[in-house]
Amino acid sequence: MNDKNGSFMKSKRRLIDNILWIGLIAVLAALIFIPGAIGKSTHTHVLVLVLLYASMAQSWNILGGYCGQISFGHSVFFGLGAYGAGMAMVTYGSMPWLGILAGAIIAAVTSVLLGWPCFKLRGHYFAIATFAIVEIFGRVFLIWDWIGGALGLDYPIIKDSWSYFLWSSNKTGYYTGALVLFVFIFGVVRYIESRKLGYYMRAVKEGQETAESLGVNSTKVKLTAMALSAFLAALCGAFFAQYNYRVDPPMVMSLDMSMKFVLITILGGMGTFWGPFLGAAVLIPLQEYTRTSLAFLGPGVDQMVYGLLIIFMMVRQPKGIMGFLAEFGILGRNEKKEATGDDAS
């Protein structure tokens, strides 16, 4: 009886989620067609960043949230994707698409090669190993002349077009691109959430030994999650390079960039579908707002607010905004259990 009720609740939850999801896409897509809503304004810039950072966080969420492997090394894959696009545009002077694909594939392969040995490490040792990997990549890229070294790659100014994925006069193209990326990455996660891989990943997160005893090949699951996560992070990196018209090592392959992946997801709610979007939707506008409105207090004040927000969140509710929603009873009983990981009920 109880079980039946539970599964009914779950399917109802899924239905609501689907409606919310399709509604969100419809609203975001409709903005493109409303004249004046999207264009040159800073609001468009904030919207593009929200979609980009939500996508990045969601790509990290696959490995960190669903599979439970907290990596601080995702800026490496992000950077590989950015350099894929940058090399195609700047060094080979061609359209970026092949480069983006190549960068994403290289990122996925690299992630497997790095993940294979690193998954032997647990907890903090894994975290520190991923820090070390970021430092190595960042510094090697800094002195590697073929890819532009410390100067990085500066994009040429060309005519706005979809074939080059570059726009200089207005941001509508970037907004559309970011929306496609967002829908694609969230769609992938939505798809695997209810598939075998999604269940395997959550099983590995809950307890690797238990999952293995039930016949889950945990190494294979972790590596699959890692490769998928890296591939998607690389796509975000490519978009980032196209959007900024340049790429250099400190911009993409830094520890701060890695932390962005982690913090946005955690701020929203790790291991939940909506978490990465909520985290980005709260953090990015807040940061852009504090940077301009608190500028009179001198440099760094927006970052101080950011730091305090992280501290507050970790002290008050490490499950993020999803945890807050559950706490205030906005989600139902089942969801509360899911979001807070509380098995007591």
Add this chain to the structure above:
Amino acid sequence: MDFFVQVLIDGLMNGAIYGLVAAGLSLIWGVMDVINFAHGEFLMVAMYTCYWIGMLVGLDPLFSWVLTGAFLFFLSAGSYKFIVRRSIGKAAMAPLLATFGLSIFLKNFCLNRFTPNFRLLSGTSLEGKVTHIFGAIVSQPKLVTAIFSLVMLCVLHYMIKKTRIGRAIQATAMDREAAELMGVDTERIFTLVFGIGGMCVGIAGGFMTSYLAVFPEVGALFSLIAFVVVALGGFGSIPGALCAALLIGLVESFAGFYIAPVMKYVAVFALYLAVVLVRPKGLFGW
């Protein structure tokens, strides 16, 4: 040959200093299984404290390390009381991320107050003095810092192994509940361990101000090196941290001299990865 001795001595001196910076982190990690991400920023705060004491009061870093050590003891213990303690046990990595938030705050606070400019304390008693050891030229402030780091590490090791409070710390690290049953106030021990961790880095920072310029980003590299030292040395072990730190210091200076300056940290981090993949708990871990 001259170069070899010079590089060797430089590496050993850097290693000893890294040892003291990492010791506090190692202790915290060993006893509480928490990574204090703000460790490098504590170092930066210590250096600024020492710098301002030197500028405003005119006290030499040779003496003001006592004050920076005491100040960092309270700063670190306070950040445990108000931040870390409240985030422990809530979610994976919550304390790490909370201290990361603290590190961003401290870094940008100093950026805001003291500008990003490099500040070097001038007019200290050892400024510009050098000693010649086997043909190598050694800067005295750095040599004093290195020797004092070794002394401090010995004191710390003695304190943990021999004194009553040290045994209580060891007991808490081994089994918190059992220690509580034996009458150890583990909450106080945790605060104390955090305080001692901050004190180590405060003392190191105080001495380092005599030869190193202070700026808001100064801690970032030191904290990464400290993480690597601790993971390499095995957590909670002071001799392990010292050995790992000396190794890291040597690799850094030899790779910097014989390969390329920019490769020195690549070599350090690559060495760490290579070791940890063979021995997942570090060289001296178990």
